[in-house]
Amino acid sequence: MAEDFNEAPVAFEDKQKKLIEANPIRIDEIQCQTCQIIFHLPSQIKEHIKEKDHYSIRIKRISKKDFEDVKCNICSESNIKKLYAILSGADIDEIKSIIYCKKDVPQGYENQLLMDIIEQDRIMYRKLNKVQLKYSNKERYYNIYKPLAIADMKYTRKLYEKKEEYEFELLQKHERYYFLVPENFCEMNLTPGKILKFVENKESNDEDFEFLAVITKAEIVENKEENKLKISINPINRHVTSLKGHTGMYKIKEGFCLIPYERMMNALDSFVNDFPDEEDEIYDRNVSLYLTERILGILPFDGNSDDENLKEKVEEILRIEKNSVEVILFDEKIELIKEIDGFGKLNSSQINALERIFKQTLNLIQGPPGTGKTFLSSFIIYNIFKKRKNLDPNDDEENNKILICTPSNSAADNLTSYLLRINKVTGGEMKILRVYAKTREYLEINKEIEKNSLHYFIRQKFGPDLDEFDKSEIEEETKNIIEDHDIIISTCSTSGDNRLKNLNFPFVIIDEATQCCELESMIPVVHGCSHLTLIGDQKQLGPVVLHPQAKKVGMNISLFERMIKLYPELLTMLTIQYRMHPEIVKFPSQQFYENRIQNSENLINERKLSEEFIKKFKWPKKDIPILFLHCEGQEKLSKTKSKFNEEEAKIVVLYIEKLINCGIDTKDIGVITPYIAQIDKIKSILIQKNIPNRSNLKISSVDAFQGGEKKFIILSNVRSNKENTIGFLEDFRRLNVSVTRAIYGMVVIGNAKCLYHDKSIWRNFINYYQKNHLIYSPKANKENEEEIVYDIDDLTEIEIGNDKDINIEEDQFVYGNEVDYQDINQDLIDNYESTSNIYAEGNKNYLNKKKEKNMKKYHK
Numbered sequence: 001m002a003e004d005f006n007e008a009p010v011a012f013e014d015k016q017k018k019l020i021e022a023n024p025i026r027i028d029e030i031q032c033q034t035c036q037i038i039f040h041l042p043s044q045i046k047e048h049i050k051e052k053d054h055y056s057i058r059i060k061r062i063s064k065k066d067f068e069d070v071k072c073n074i075c076s077e078s079n080i081k082k083l084y085a086i087l088s089g090a091d092i093d094e095i096k097s098i099i100y101c102k103k104d105v106p107q108g109y110e111n112q113l114l115m116d117i118i119e120q121d122r123i124m125y126r127k128l129n130k131v132q133l134k135y136s137n138k139e140r141y142y143n144i145y146k147p148l149a150i151a152d153m154k155y156t157r158k159l160y161e162k163k164e165e166y167e168f169e170l171l172q173k174h175e176r177y178y179f180l181v182p183e184n185f186c187e188m189n190l191t192p193g194k195i196l197k198f199v200e201n202k203e204s205n206d207e208d209f210e211f212l213a214v215i216t217k218a219e220i221v222e223n224k225e226e227n228k229l230k231i232s233i234n235p236i237n238r239h240v241t242s243l244k245g246h247t248g249m250y251k252i253k254e255g256f257c258l259i260p261y262e263r264m265m266n267a268l269d270s271f272v273n274d275f276p277d278e279e280d281e282i283y284d285r286n287v288s289l290y291l292t293e294r295i296l297g298i299l300p301f302d303g304n305s306d307d308e309n310l311k312e313k314v315e316e317i318l319r320i321e322k323n324s325v326e327v328i329l330f331d332e333k334i335e336l337i338k339e340i341d342g343f344g345k346l347n348s349s350q351i352n353a354l355e356r357i358f359k360q361t362l363n364l365i366q367g368p369p370g371t372g373k374t375f376l377s378s379f380i381i382y383n384i385f386k387k388r389k390n391l392d393p394n395d396d397e398e399n400n401k402i403l404i405c406t407p408s409n410s411a412a413d414n415l416t417s418y419l420l421r422i423n424k425v426t427g428g429e430m431k432i433l434r435v436y437a438k439t440r441e442y443l444e445i446n447k448e449i450e451k452n453s454l455h456y457f458i459r460q461k462f463g464p465d466l467d468e469f470d471k472s473e474i475e476e477e478t479k480n481i482i483e484d485h486d487i488i489i490s491t492c493s494t495s496g497d498n499r500l501k502n503l504n505f506p507f508v509i510i511d512e513a514t515q516c517c518e519l520e521s522m523i524p525v526v527h528g529c530s531h532l533t534l535i536g537d538q539k540q541l542g543p544v545v546l547h548p549q550a551k552k553v554g555m556n557i558s559l560f561e562r563m564i565k566l567y568p569e570l571l572t573m574l575t576i577q578y579r580m581h582p583e584i585v586k587f588p589s590q591q592f593y594e595n596r597i598q599n600s601e602n603l604i605n606e607r608k609l610s611e612e613f614i615k616k617f618k619w620p621k622k623d624i625p626i627l628f629l630h631c632e633g634q635e636k637l638s639k640t641k642s643k644f645n646e647e648e649a650k651i652v653v654l655y656i657e658k659l660i661n662c663g664i665d666t667k668d669i670g671v672i673t674p675y676i677a678q679i680d681k682i683k684s685i686l687i688q689k690n691i692p693n694r695s696n697l698k699i700s701s702v703d704a705f706q707g708g709e710k711k712f713i714i715l716s717n718v719r720s721n722k723e724n725t726i727g728f729l730e731d732f733r734r735l736n737v738s739v740t741r742a743i744y745g746m747v748v749i750g751n752a753k754c755l756y757h758d759k760s761i762w763r764n765f766i767n768y769y770q771k772n773h774l775i776y777s778p779k780a781n782k783e784n785e786e787e788i789v790y791d792i793d794d795l796t797e798i799e800i801g802n803d804k805d806i807n808i809e810e811d812q813f814v815y816g817n818e819v820d821y822q823d824i825n826q827d828l829i830d831n832y833e834s835t836s837n838i839y840a841e842g843n844k845n846y847l848n849k850k851k852e853k854n855m856k857k858y859h860k
Contacts, residue, residue, distance in 0.1 A: 070099055070114070077101040083114040131518070131554035133565055134297030138272040141296060145268055148547075148555045149519055153261035155547035160256035164188075164640070167201065170247045176232060177213075177243050179252070183220060183227040184687045186680030187640065188254060190218055190231050192443050193409070197255035200246060209246055211237045212255045214439045220695055227687075234442040263496030264519035270526040271295075288506075288530040294362050295525075295559070297566050334358055337383055342425035347600070350376045353572040354383065363533040364563055364571045368593050369740035370579025370709075373535050374411075377404070377511050378418040380533060384507055385430055385486060401485075403505035405492045405524040407515040407543070409440060411707055415511055416449050416489050433485035437494045454499070457481045492516055495524040504528035511535045512707060513560040517543040521559040534560045539592045541706050541733050576600050579709055581607040583624045584742055587768050591761070592736050607744055616662045617745075620776055620795060625745035628769045630752045630777045630798055633788075635720045642677035643727075645718045647788065648749050649681040651778065652716050653689060654792050655747050656697065659712055666696040670710030672738050674702050674729060675718045682716070706737050713742035717750030724757040732761040739765075752800045766800050773797060 135141040168179040200209040213233040274286040339345035367373030388400040441455040505527040514536030545556040589597035633647020755762040779794035
């Protein structure tokens with residue numbers, strides 16, 4: 001990982017006009033039609049337009065075809081501000097570039113402002129700069145991160161455009177809209193919260209009706225012939241208020257959203273343009289001056305340095321920001337709340353982390369699996385709240401507000417539950433508000449959390465149909481509700497919502513911060529943050545970045561990780577775990593955490609399995625509830641380019657059945673597998689066997705399981721091939737997350753030989769299991785030439801290799817090497833699940849109008 005910070009960046013305004021690959025709309029030369037000046041960079045022509053008001057340009061070459069002038073093909077409009085490019089063709093790489101003005105854009109075609117395409121596509125295919133450990137100024141920071149965000153946005157959109165379409169009938173019952181799919185339909189992710197794109201199938205030549213919708217519910221409808229999944233939806237486009245008259249056959253596929261990317265780029269703009277003109281405006285900064293210097297890496301210490309000049313600079317910053325948290329929060333005599341009756345008490349490592357919150361303005365807390373990160377977060381929030389409430393009651397309440405963000409809705413809901421529990425046992429002192437993205441307001445959520453949500457309060461006053469009321473009236477009530485609460489909880493992306501956009505939050509806490517890319521973390525930070533706490537674990541999975549080069553140059557490095565590199569002295573690590581059976585935690589503690597993870601008191605007794613269960617389940621080693629089951633079934637490629645291993649899937653189901661027969665409830669069983677096709681295969685076998693209560697099983701990817709836990713975990717690794725390649729399984733963080741979800745027991749299934757010979761972190765894992773006599777092979781009987789039947793009660797211990805003492809250094813397996821990189825990244829793309837942080841793209845017309853409005857503001 002450190003190598004990502006070493007190389008100096010290439011200049012953003014790279015004068016070489018080399019493009020890394022063929023550009024869909026390739027710009028070789030831009031000429032102003034008014035004064036005939038030739039430009040080679042989008043920034044140059046944009047600046048020229050701004051200064052001279054010359055809006056008519058000529059582009060020498062577009063998609064390898066010469067055009068005399070850039071103008072609308074119908075009315076000959078040549079004002080580039082009004083021109084759009086039509087993106088047509090079955091594949092994005094086979095685009096025909098056709099220029100129209102807005103009023104003449106043919107119906108049914110995707111379009112985009114030509115100026116946006118000129119700028120964004122060049123950035124997408126430009127050689128991207130590596131992220132840096134330190135930034136000498138904000139311009140350097142901007143010039144590195146803006147192209148990364150645009151490149152990943154456009155690349156991810158391309159992936160969504162290539163997704164398969166499926167045809168289903170949209171039905172209506174009362175005011176509810178839904179469609180039915182077979183229970184074993186696994187080609188699309190149909191979980192609640194997912195965004196889908198609908199295009200109406202019409203035999204006539206009428207204009208296609210299309211819209212985006214969010215899945216609000218997925219439930220099994222029992223049928224004598226075949227069980228169906230009923231997928232309830234709610235339209236989310238601004239122009240689609242009702243689907244009345246629009247039921248019928250539709251082409252449906254997963255929908256892409258722009259909003260998270262827009263919010264990241266807006267946060268970047270807010271950060272770099274944060275220059276108050278007057279000293280008395282210092283309190284209105286988007287980010288405190290001290291934290292700004294910290295984030296850029298200009299101040300490498302907390303004032304404890306021999307460099308007198310740097311010490312004076314720190315002191316001067318803190319003097320200017322006299323209303324900063326150095327004054328309003330810190331107090332040597334402060335008595336911290338470390339125990340709450342009816343809720344719990346902090347352990348020694350958690351107390352250490354809490355105490356540092358009140359001594360420094362930037363805090364980094366590392367919480368390995370099961371060490372109580374969320375529990376500690378709730379104590380931090382409660383202590384800051386109590387400290388602020390004990391100050392002068394006449395103090396501006398706006399400066400008391402705390403913003404808590406997470407990368408996912410499930411993590412935000414979990415933290416909200418903890419805070420509500422504290423409220424319950426302390427008399428309800430904190431006013432807690434959970435703010436959801438508008439697309440998730442129709443989902444079924446925990447009733448207690450919903451009663452503390454923004455949309456609940458709004459509907460309590462206006463009723464469920466908000467369209468009947470004036471928009472300004474709703475906005476005013478929304479503002480009043482938010483201002484009336486002390487603690488606001490949302491995802492990082494939702495914190496950039498217009499409802500929160502202009503509010504000031506001096507205290508910002510980001511939980512699971514290592515799952516956010518740096519720009520995602522900056523969305524909540526630019527709300528006037530003076531005191532920032534980042535909680536996460538750099539040894540677990542980081543953010544998902546799909547653009548190959550953007551990932552390679554470090555866009556997937558979180559703000560948390562970069563701050564650790566810069567300020568290791570600010571890091572506090574939690575060291576006592578409460579989740580896993582002591583035997584399960586041994587390998588991850590030894591391999592990833594320098595043997596620093598300790599078990600909480602009485603954990604051995606609390607995790608002890610009953611004699612009856614042990615007798616029935618027959619663990620190979622009675623006191624160690626873990627095993628590795630070696631299976632040499634070959635991996636195969638699905639239609640969606642994901643991988644599956646049918647033999648492993650069969651064994652997974654056998655262990656599910658075995659656990660059920662031992663008295664374990666299906667809701668306490670989790671199945672983890674890195675590949676979407678394997679999830680589908682396991683579910684289809686469960687349906688074939690008609691396993692009872694199968695809908696209660698959690699069968700998910702490693703990414704979706706991060707932060708979760710189950711009493712028993714079955715891990716299916718899938719990879720098994722002659723080349724002994726394992727793709728994105730090489731990432732040691734993926735293994736760490738996979739083997740730290742189980743509470744009582746864990747079964748790992750895979751081809752131990754393939755995993756061992758890859759020479760990644762898996763070799764250490766196989767060695768550890770082999771050393772402890774935990775690798776077995778089940779008896780396999782051939783029922784016929786095609787089918788093998790496994791007996792998981794008849795196990796034989798096996799040995800894999802002789803290299804028992806090898807230890808792979810971390811740097812060798814963090815990112816993989818150059819040769820394998822593209823394969824690893826493609827492996828990740830084919831199995832990427834966008835489960836929690838996805839928002840509506842919204843009405844295209846609305847977005848285009850917004851762009852035009854922004855362009856007018858820009859040119860003014």
